[in-house]
Amino acid sequence: MPFDLAFIWAGLIAFAVLTYVILDGFDLGLGILFPFAKSDHDRDLMMNSVAPVWDGNETWLVLGGGGLFAVFPLAYAVVMPALYMPIMLMLLALVFRGVSFEYRWRTDKKGLWDMTFFGGSLVAAFTQGIALGALVQGIEVTDRAYSGGWFDWLTPFSILTGVAVVVGYALLGACWLIYKTEGEIQVQARRYAWWLGAVTLALIGFVSILTPLQDPVYFERWFNLPGSLWSMLVPLMMLGLAWAFFAGLNDQKDLQPFLSALGFFVVSFIGLGISFYPMIVPPSLTIREAAAPDSSLAFALVGAVILIPLILAYTVYAYWVFRGKMDPSEGYH
Amino acid sequence: MLDGFSAEILARVQFAFTVSFHIIFPAFSIGLASYLAVLNGLWLWKRDETYLTLFDYWKKIFAVAFGMGVVSGIVMSYQFGTNWSVFSDKAGPVVGPLMAYEVLSAFFLEAGFLGIMLFGRERVGEKLHMFATAMVAFGTLLSATWILSVNSWMQTPAGYSINAVGQFVPEDWWAIVFNPSFAYRLVHMVLAAFLTTALVVGAVGAIHLLRDKTDKEARRMFSMAMWMAAVVTPIQIFAGDLHGLNTLKHQPAKVMAMEGHFESHPDGAPLILFGIVDARNKEIDYALEIPNMSSLILKHHWNAPLDGLDTVPDNEEPPVAIVFYSFRIMVALGFAMLGLGIWSLYARWRGSLFNSPWLHRTAVLMGPTGFVAVLAGWITTEVGRQPYTVYGLLRTGDSLAPVDAPAVATSLIAFIVVYFFIFGAGTVYLLRMMNKRPATPKLGLREGPIRTAGVTPAPQQDPDVIPGEEGA
Numbered sequence: 181m182p183f184d185l186a187f188i189w190a191g192l193i194a195f196a197v198l199t200y201v202i203l204d205g206f207d208l209g210l211g212i213l214f215p216f217a218k219s220d221h222d223r224d225l226m227m228n229s230v231a232p233v234w235d236g237n238e239t240w241l242v243l244g245g246g247g248l249f250a251v252f253p254l255a256y257a258v259v260m261p262a263l264y265m266p267i268m269l270m271l272l273a274l275v276f277r278g279v280s281f282e283y284r285w286r287t288d289k290k291g292l293w294d295m296t297f298f299g300g301s302l303v304a305a306f307t308q309g310i311a312l313g314a315l316v317q318g319i320e321v322t323d324r325a326y327s328g329g330w331f332d333w334l335t336p337f338s339i340l341t342g343v344a345v346v347v348g349y350a351l352l353g354a355c356w357l358i359y360k361t362e363g364e365i366q367v368q369a370r371r372y373a374w375w376l377g378a379v380t381l382a383l384i385g386f387v388s389i390l391t392p393l394q395d396p397v398y399f400e401r402w403f404n405l406p407g408s409l410w411s412m413l414v415p416l417m418m419l420g421l422a423w424a425f426f427a428g429l430n431d432q433k434d435l436q437p438f439l440s441a442l443g444f445f446v447v448s449f450i451g452l453g454i455s456f457y458p459m460i461v462p463p464s465l466t467i468r469e470a471a472a473p474d475s476s477l478a479f480a481l482v483g484a485v486i487l488i489p490l491i492l493a494y495t496v497y498a499y500w501v502f503r504g505k506m507d508p509s510e511g512y513h
Numbered sequence: 514m515l516d517g518f519s520a521e522i523l524a525r526v527q528f529a530f531t532v533s534f535h536i537i538f539p540a541f542s543i544g545l546a547s548y549l550a551v552l553n554g555l556w557l558w559k560r561d562e563t564y565l566t567l568f569d570y571w572k573k574i575f576a577v578a579f580g581m582g583v584v585s586g587i588v589m590s591y592q593f594g595t596n597w598s599v600f601s602d603k604a605g606p607v608v609g610p611l612m613a614y615e616v617l618s619a620f621f622l623e624a625g626f627l628g629i630m631l632f633g634r635e636r637v638g639e640k641l642h643m644f645a646t647a648m649v650a651f652g653t654l655l656s657a658t659w660i661l662s663v664n665s666w667m668q669t670p671a672g673y674s675i676n677a678v679g680q681f682v683p684e685d686w687w688a689i690v691f692n693p694s695f696a697y698r699l700v701h702m703v704l705a706a707f708l709t710t711a712l713v714v715g716a717v718g719a720i721h722l723l724r725d726k727t728d729k730e731a732r733r734m735f736s737m738a739m740w741m742a743a744v745v746t747p748i749q750i751f752a753g754d755l756h757g758l759n760t761l762k763h764q765p766a767k768v769m770a771m772e773g774h775f776e777s778h779p780d781g782a783p784l785i786l787f788g789i790v791d792a793r794n795k796e797i798d799y800a801l802e803i804p805n806m807s808s809l810i811l812k813h814h815w816n817a818p819l820d821g822l823d824t825v826p827d828n829e830e831p832p833v834a835i836v837f838y839s840f841r842i843m844v845a846l847g848f849a850m851l852g853l854g855i856w857s858l859y860a861r862w863r864g865s866l867f868n869s870p871w872l873h874r875t876a877v878l879m880g881p882t883g884f885v886a887v888l889a890g891w892i893t894t895e896v897g898r899q900p901y902t903v904y905g906l907l908r909t910g911d912s913l914a915p916v917d918a919p920a921v922a923t924s925l926i927a928f929i930v931v932y933f934f935i936f937g938a939g940t941v942y943l944l945r946m947m948n949k950r951p952a953t954p955k956l957g958l959r960e961g962p963i964r965t966a967g968v969t970p971a972p973q974q975d976p977d978v979i980p981g982e983e984g985a
Contacts, residue, residue, distance in 0.1 A: 231632075233628060236627075236628065238583065238587065239583075239616065241587060242586065242587055242590045242616050243613075243616050243617065245587075245590045245591050245594070246590045246609075246612050246613050246615070246616040247613055247616075248594075249590070249593060249594065249601055249605055249609045249612060249613075250605070250609030250610045250611075250612060250613035251609065251610070251613070253601050253602050253603075253604075253605020253606060253609055253680075254602050254605075256593075256594045256598070256601050256602075256605065256609075257594060257598035257599065257601040257602035257605070257914075258598070259594065260591060260593075260594025260595040260598055260601075260914070261594070261595060261598050261914045261915055261916055264595050264916060264920055264924075265920070265924075267591055267594075267595055268595065268924045268927065271587060271588045271591055272927060272928070272931050274584060274587055275584040275585070275587075275588065275931060275932075275935055276931070276935065278580060278583060278584035278587075279580055279581060279584060279935050279938075279939060281580060282576060282577045282580045282581075282939075282942075283577075283938060283939065283942060286577070286942040286945070286946070287938075287942065324602060324678065325598065325599070325602075325914075325915050326598070326914075326915055327915070330917070330920060472605060472606035472609065472610075472680075472682075473606050473676070473680075473682045473683065475606075475682065475683045475684075475686075476606040476607070476609065476610050476682070476683055479610050479683065479686050480609075480610035480613050480614070483610075483613065483614050483617050484613070484617060487617045488617070491617070494626070498628050498629065501628075501629065501633060501636050501637060502628070502632070502636075
């Protein structure tokens with residue numbers, strides 16, 4: 181089928197989730213790094229570096245959830261109850277860190293909102309990772325509804341993916357700081373980035389080895405010829421990016437570490453896609469089964485095709501407007 | 514703590530709680546975004562500094578309110594799945610795409626252009642900045658349009674069929690989006706948002722006028738707000754009346770509950786101004802009523818017969834007491850707003866608009882009433898929709914996710930604690946900002962991201978901090 185709406189939409193949702201991870205990952209990461217900043221001044225600088233863009237970033241998460249509801253209502257109806265607790269925790273955590281952006285500047289109790297910013301970012305990242313791990317492990321479905329228990333999402337594997345996402349986001353945050361700042365804070369960020377990068381890569385490797393063991397189907401997709409020839413590109417790309425990352429750090433490059441670290445996420449995401457396809461909720465719900473009727477998909481697609489490029493264009497524009505190093509002495513006003 | 518409650522009732526309370534908190538912020542930011550666009554336009558047109566000062570003043574307040582709206586809105590987009598997954602599965606093909614449109618076309622417009630509106634006047638130039646400001650306002654209105662279309666479809670479903678697995682599937686998108694109650698609800702809600710904002714702006718203007726009646730910015734905003742109250746309230750009352758007639762046509766049981774008509778009135782029904790609902794005996798005690806008035810309002814005829822809840826099976830009846838009281842609160846506040854508008858017109862005509870302390874005190878008192886009226890109105894229409902999620906077709910009890918009561922109870926308590934903490938603090942900060950004069954150079958305690966994305970080292974002694982006033 182050359183023009184299948186359900187698969188186009190699966191691609192779009194995957195794109196929205198990936199864009200969310202790319203855009204919100206580094207600002208969650210800054211929150212995770214918050215307690216490690218040397219001074220209050222550094223924390224101000226960190227928060228200011230994402231203040232103009234963070235809420236635009238977070239709307240991609242709404243699009244991921246809203247989009248899933250719109251075009252894969254069955255997947256949405258199955259995944260949300262299955263991941264009830266991590267999702268609820270993530271939402272509450274995002275509430276905390278979201279308001280910290282505004283509140284922190286309006287009170288003398290700055291420390292309180294520093295803590296909520298850190299805690300919210302940490303918990304949001306961790307629960308996103310847990311949700312990912314739980315999804316990879318598979319969700320039990322009977323008769324169009326979730327039929328597992330309360331704590332099915334909590335396993336050593338999902339905790340591992342949770343930790344991996346936390347470390348990975350912190351890496352993105354550190355790389356963002358390398359890009360946006362100068363002087364001592366940048367030196368510190370470089371040091372952090374080196375360690376975070378090494379740990380992130382190790383965790384990605386660990387998760388990658390364990391994933392094919394979660395479900396024999398994954399194993400087949402990765403290790404059966406001739407498909408495995410293509411899937412072997414994934415670790416090769418990862419190796420290339422790892423090289424670019426460390427080389428960028430050593431050569432004191434500003435942007436290269438950030439782009440390489442984003443690449444880690446993109447490639448991991450492609451790897452996940454290889455494992456999942458054509459499932460949307462492993463092990464039993466396919467993209468086609470979960471999709472809404474074509475009329476819903478087509479109606480929503482019209483808007484998506486017009487608006488997503490527009491949104492992307494002005495997201496790029498907004499980053500362009502606020503590009504360059506943070507200047508601690510001069511504000512935007 | 515919440516033992517003995519069913520998962521259904523807990524999930525309903527949770528949804529009601531989170532959506533009630535959420536609606537407060539859009540109700541304010543829809544109106545405020547338009548107000549900001551008007552202020553910025555007037556500044557560019559007339560080059561009168563007070564408009565610019567007011568723009569900068571309200572934009573900071575807007576940013577805080579908008580931030581709270583974003584985070585409470587994210588919660589909403591996941592609540593459908595976590596607690597109401599059967600509803601999501603069944604109604605998703607119809608309401609899902611509408612919500613996707615809300616997120617796509619509106620949420621993004623707002624959040625995307627917001628950064629430029631808040632931070633970018635110098636960076637992008639005045640024209641583009643004006644465009645961004647207008648887009649933020651347009652985005653909030655578009656957002657309201659889509660989400661009200663969803664809500665209206667749940668009230669008056671149209672343009673669907675039901676497939677083999679029991680899902681509502683779209684047949685005619687035009688009929689779905691422009692379902693029978695949509696236009697009425699949209700107009701009523703957008704006007705409500707404008708009024709809510711006008712009352713807040715008016716109250717803030719009034720506070721500063723009470724302190725200093727020569728305050729230029731306070732005079733200007735108070736005057737603008739009172740024009741809004743005087744002009745929009747009558748239109749809103751008229752729109753609300755039309756909305757009520759539309760509800761009578763499509764959801765008569767809701768109107769019966771609003772009116773407190775337990776019994777049918779074949780010879781004309783009375784308008785019950787107030788009374789105590791006795792749900793068990795199905796009667797209104799101590800009713801203060803105007804004979805035949807309800808028939809006149811609803812049927813435009815003195816003696817027109819009106820059916821009561823005795824014609825509706827008990828298991829199709831909405832909870833009467835909540836609907837009855839919340840409707841009365843909304844209407845009473847609406848008429849209080851009308852009174853304020855008329856009073857301000859009189860004071861304006863007398864030339865004493867800025868010199869009437871009692872008018873100003875009343876305006877301060879009326880400041881939060883827009884929010885109360887909005888909430889009361891939503892409670893009326895949503896509780897009045899019960900016992901259905903999709904009116905007449907999908908019962909609330911059949912919409913619930915396969916979650917257990919303790920899980921819902923735990924998350925409900927977490928939401929209550931977190932929301933009161935978070936939004937309580939937010940309200941304190943908002944009130945503190947509003948308490949400062951518009952011409953105050955700095956509204957926050959220190960340079961925050963709203964003014965500058967760079968950082969000026971925090972001064973040791975901040976001139977804005979009044980001793981004894983610090984701390985949340």
